Amino acid sequence: MSNELIDKLNSKIEYAEKALNAATCDAEIENMRVEMIGRNGFIPAISAEMKNIPPQDKPEFGKAFNVAKNKIEALLEEAKERLKAQDRKKSEKFFDVTLPGRKWALGGKHPVSKVIDDCVAIFRRMGFIVAEGPEVETVYHNFDALNTPSDHPSRDPQDTFYFGDGRLLRTQTSTVQIRYMEKNEPPVRIISPGRCFRRDTPDATHSMNFHQIEGLYIDKNVSMADLKSTLLYFGRELMGEDTQIRMRPHFFPFTEPSVECDFSCIMCEGKGCRVCKYSGWLEIAGAGMVNPNVLKNVGYDPEKWSGYAFGMGIERIAMIRYRINDIRFLYENDMRFLEQF
Ligand code: DAH
Secondary structure, three states, X not given: OHHHHHHHHHHHHHHHHHHHHHOOOXXXXXXXXXXXXXXXXXXXXXXXXXXXXXXXXXXXXXXXXXXXXXXXXXXXXXXXXXXXXXXXXXXXHOOOOOOXXXXXXXXXXXXXXXXXXXXXXXXXXXXXXXXXXXXXXXXXXXXXXXXXXXOOHHHOOOOOOEOOOOOEEOOOOOHHHHXXXXXXXXXXXXXXXEEEXXXXXXXXXXXXXXXXXXEXXXXXXXXHHHHHHHHHHHHXXXXXXXXXXXXXXXXXXXXXXXXXXXXXXXXXXXXXXXXXXXXXXXXXXXXXXXXXXXXXXXOOOOOOOEEEEEEEEHHHHHHHXXXXXXXXXXXXXOHHHHOOO
């Protein structure tokens, strides 16, 4: 009786082994699992017959039964692994290496940010550090401390955005000169890039919101020659080594003497073109020797210290450099425009 059962076990295992080795999908394996070890399957049925076996045959049959049960479980596991490995191979095989890669849309720097970064890098090489100040300013820092009297036209509400509490949106980055000197002793070598605001009507060259970069150098025995060499070096680094500069007398309340500094036109190299309005020169910076009144306002002794300051518009430089003919493009956030830089 037990020999008969053992034969039955062995032939069933053989049958299962064949079927599982030939299985080509998970469903076939699952069917075999149900048939062999499922609740109403072969193994539980044989196990139920155990009680009819004579006691002396039980150990031998029990052993054979355990071997058979383990074997079937192993065969099921093997078959599953084999199918998985086949699937993996298949998907490797169907990987199409000729498909174009997926492009990640990388963000780029805005032309205004690019110009700021380049200017900062140039001045850093000359030993300037970056200082920052608030965009919402006091009238004192924006005007009074910069020696700009109360009857100066730039203080007119027509030109400047005031808040109810008397503060304003700064009209220039020169405010940072005052803020930095109030907190630090000379010598001073700072540049300050940042956003400014004026009540301008937007057109091709005006925007209510724009950027400047301000420079301030305070030390002993600073002269116009230092200012000129700094601006010349800056111009050549930014616009090319053949760049020339010229200074024209001008007026700013916070510098004395004051100048406008022009760079030779990069488009026509000074010959004259539409960009430079046929003058050969591009007006880039306002500058001058810091007015002694400004030094007094921050508690510096003008007999001991002197210095120069300059300020320039970032958008103007970006427009020249990238040949942009309308400042409004810089603020419209149109990707078709921005993607060109
Ligand atoms: N703040 C001036 C403006 O907005 C630019 C400027 C001129 C800044 C001369 C300076 C300077 O520091 O010395 O037009």
